[in-house]
């Protein structure tokens with residue numbers, strides 16, 4: 635039996651097995667994969683190269699996309715936030731971020747999140763469930779309609795709602811699908827998995843992808859007590875995380891991204907910056923500084939602009955590469971930490 639909702643989460647060879655079980659030649663599975671991943675077609679009736687009886691069999695399995703697009707909000711800076719409604723009524727969000735010739739999509743991996751970083755709105759409502767691999771991929775497929783003239787997806791970041799490494803199998807599968815050469819074929823450097831620091835997941839990802847998965851780690855503190863305050867429910871220490879990165883089989887000329895949300899008066903002093911330099915010494919990293927985006931569920935304050943500049947200076951003077959993440963989509967609550975899944 636074909637279940638339509640699983641199909642976007644299947645690799646070409648798995649689709650070949652599926653159609654072979656239904657009595658069709660294996661290459662029909664690859665054609666089906668290409669219709670979805672290359673051409674963005676999910677209506678079996680429009681898959682003109684497939685035989686009529688396979689199209690009918692697919693149509694009988696139910697929709698090939700396990701979600702529908704709800705509200706779409708467009709920011710004045712070009713960012714678009716799309717609400718995705720899942721079959722069980724749950725809602726996640728995904729964000730399209732254009733920048734020059736690049737189009738980056740930020741995707742969610744869970745409904746809610748159990749990490750509970752104190753500055754992030756996405757976790758403020760608790761955790762409901764993992765997304766399936768098909769649901770993760772379907773966010774990319776369903777967002778095609780929101781691409782503007784001349785836009786084409788170049789980058790994907792697993793930085794939406796949820797902790798990707800708490801949904802390990804489906805995240806890995808989605809990563810393989812996005813980078814599959816028969817499909818979207820995104821470059822390995824342009825698909826980034828972001829984790830709050832789940833050590834066992836970092837180790838697995840290193841092994842399963844031979845270090846090819848681009849990894850971002852949300853550290854937010856070099857001092858154990860500061861990190862503990864900001865990310866209270868994750869047991870791994872800064873030291874555990876840094877050691878896990880040291881074991882990760884990072885290919886030559888690649889670097890980790892370290893994300894650091896700057897919270898006014900909490901982790902934005904010169905001493906914090908110097909400690910961050912010390913903790914990261916010996917690792918190939920670039921640091922992404924994210925000045926806190928405020929939201930209605932938290933009293934934490936953004937850093938003063940001169941603090942951001944000083945913090946950046948300390949890192950740069952020590953020879954680190956540092957990027958200041960510009961806030962995008964703030965007017966539609968699409969910036970980092972503002973995605974909600976509000977009921």
Ligand code: SAH
Pocket residue numbers: 749751753754755792793794795796797798828829830831850851852893894895924925926927928929970971972
């Ligand atoms: N759970 C993963 C994936 C989410 S990525 C992770 O923690 O990495 C989302 C990024 O936005 C993380 O680096 C997160 O720390 C950051 N973020 C969350 N809330 C924010 C806020 N209010 N302002 C700025 N950045 C925030």
